[in-house]
Amino acid sequence: MSKAKVECKTEGNYIVVPKGLVNVIVDETTISGVDPKGEHTIYRGYTIDDIGANASFYEAAHLFLKGRLPCEDELKEIKRAIDYWRGRVPEKVLDALKHVPATHPMYYGIYGVSLLGQFYAPDWSYDPDFIYDHAIRIIAQLPVFFAAGWHLSRNGTLPKPDPNEDHAYDVLRMIIGREPSRTEARAFESTLVLYMDHGFNASTFTVRVIASTLSDLYSAIAGGIAALKGPLHGGANEKAMVMFLEVKERAEKEGRSMEEVIEEYIREKLAKKEKIMGFGHRVYKVHDPRTDVAAKYIKQLKDGETWLKVIHRAEKVMKEAKNLPANIDLYTAILYYQMGIPIPMYTPIFAMGRVVGWSSHYMEQVANNKIIRPTEKYVGPTGLKYTPLEERCKR
Ligand SMILES: CC(C)(COP(=O)(O)OP(=O)(O)OC[C@H]1O[C@@H](n2cnc3c(N)ncnc32)[C@H](O)[C@@H]1OP(=O)(O)O)[C@@H](O)C(=O)NCCC(=O)NCCS
Numbered sequence: 001m002s003k004a005k006v007e008c009k010t011e012g013n014y015i016v017v018p019k020g021l022v023n024v025i026v027d028e029t030t031i032s033g034v035d036p037k038g039e040h041t042i043y044r045g046y047t048i049d050d051i052g053a054n055a056s057f058y059e060a061a062h063l064f065l066k067g068r069l070p071c072e073d074e075l076k077e078i079k080r081a082i083d084y085w086r087g088r089v090p091e092k093v094l095d096a097l098k099h100v101p102a103t104h105p106m107y108y109g110i111y112g113v114s115l116l117g118q119f120y121a122p123d124w125s126y127d128p129d130f131i132y133d134h135a136i137r138i139i140a141q142l143p144v145f146f147a148a149g150w151h152l153s154r155n156g157t158l159p160k161p162d163p164n165e166d167h168a169y170d171v172l173r174m175i176i177g178r179e180p181s182r183t184e185a186r187a188f189e190s191t192l193v194l195y196m197d198h199g200f201n202a203s204t205f206t207v208r209v210i211a212s213t214l215s216d217l218y219s220a221i222a223g224g225i226a227a228l229k230g231p232l233h234g235g236a237n238e239k240a241m242v243m244f245l246e247v248k249e250r251a252e253k254e255g256r257s258m259e260e261v262i263e264e265y266i267r268e269k270l271a272k273k274e275k276i277m278g279f280g281h282r283v284y285k286v287h288d289p290r291t292d293v294a295a296k297y298i299k300q301l302k303d304g305e306t307w308l309k310v311i312h313r314a315e316k317v318m319k320e321a322k323n324l325p326a327n328i329d330l331y332t333a334i335l336y337y338q339m340g341i342p343i344p345m346y347t348p349i350f351a352m353g354r355v356v357g358w359s360s361h362y363m364e365q366v367a368n369n370k371i372i373r374p375t376e377k378y379v380g381p382t383g384l385k386y387t388p389l390e391e392r393c394k395r
Contacts, residue, residue, distance in 0.1 A: 117218025
């Protein structure tokens with residue numbers, strides 16, 4: 001856990017918290033967070049790596065939304081519901097997506113969820129079962145919007161969900177445009193679970209702020225996607241892959257090994273004081289346990305041993321130079337590359353998992369709500385008086 005010194009000042013009746021809310025606890029949650037030793041992220045009592053390695057997407061979604069792992073009949077039901085809704089995106093929503101300019105696929109998630117809200121959200125309720133039903137629709141359909149965005153902007157076609165397939169398998173199939181192997185599908189599913197939640201990160205906090213105004217879930221999730229889109233939040237896995245591809249190209253051109261080149265590449269970047277994407281973490285200062293789960297799958301896929309050697313050399317250099325561990329994004333970058341997933345889809349995939357966490361946080365927030373409305377310290381001028389236009393800006 002971060003050992004940074006806690007600064008907390010008061011001014012009159014106000015508490016002045018550090019910029020960026022660093023080290024500020026804003027609320028309690030039973031959904032996820034770091035254990036008191038600061039070593040593991042906990043998903044509703046289980047370690048993130050235990051659930052990431054063993055749970056299916058449906059089991060993990062049930063754990064988040066209902067608070068516990070499902071029994072057999074509950075598992076059947078959540079699977080039935082997610083698969084059913086994945087195949088039921090309203091035609092008008094898909095049609096609308098055809099008429100927007102081709103942009104980054106993250107935008108299609110924002111548009112898609114917002115449009116869906118116009119179909120379902122006007123008569124909103126805060127009943128947990130009602131919210132759960134709508135969460136399932138969004139969780140099921142968000143990947144279709146992202147996949148649609150990718151394919152529409154490339155070749156104008158829309159992917160067709162197959163409700164008879166498992167969620168992760170079908171989503172991966174829609175993205176890569178071929179039948180994935182079962183190993184690829186399980187590896188993909190595992191990363192969706194590893195991305196599902198992570199305490200009060202920026203997008204989750206955004207969702208909770210929107211929920212606290214008692215807006216509907218569709219609006220809150222659209223806000224969450226918008227926050228995740230920023231390069232300081234999602235997006236590190238995309239940038240890590242760009243690094244690996246530059247290393248690959250240089251190694252091939254110069255007839256050298258990728259291990260040798262990545263060491264040189266990282267040292268060059270560090271000498272220029274640049275950050276290496278896929279390293280460092282606000283919480284994991286020694287080791288990110290999610291990387292162990294991802295490494296297991298990299299090994300099973302194309303050129304796995306080779307890529308793991310490159311990753312391990314990068315980790316060795318970063319340990320020596322900065323004492324920083326790799327994070328999950330370094331590993332998912334390679335995993336998604338091995339599956340043939342286009343780089344602009346890496347952050348949308350993060351959202352396809354995180355939407356489960358966002359939905360759970362929405363439910364927790366509205367169940368025990370207090371509008372999140374901090375107070376500012378105004379430091380601008382005072383005492384100015386309105387002047388008519390003709391008297392203003394005289395030169
Ligand atoms: C994740 C991250 C934002 C955590 O931030 P943080 O806990 O606030 O850590 P800081 O940014 O304060 O970094 C602390 C020190 O390590 C350095 N550092 C952190 N991450 C680094 C990285 N990826 N590459 C090089 N140096 C890094 C900082 O420059 C700083 O050095 P200094 O003390 O000499 O100024 C940060 O490590 C980062 O930007 N990583 C790259 C992006 C990334 O992979 N994000 C995905 C996270 S899952």
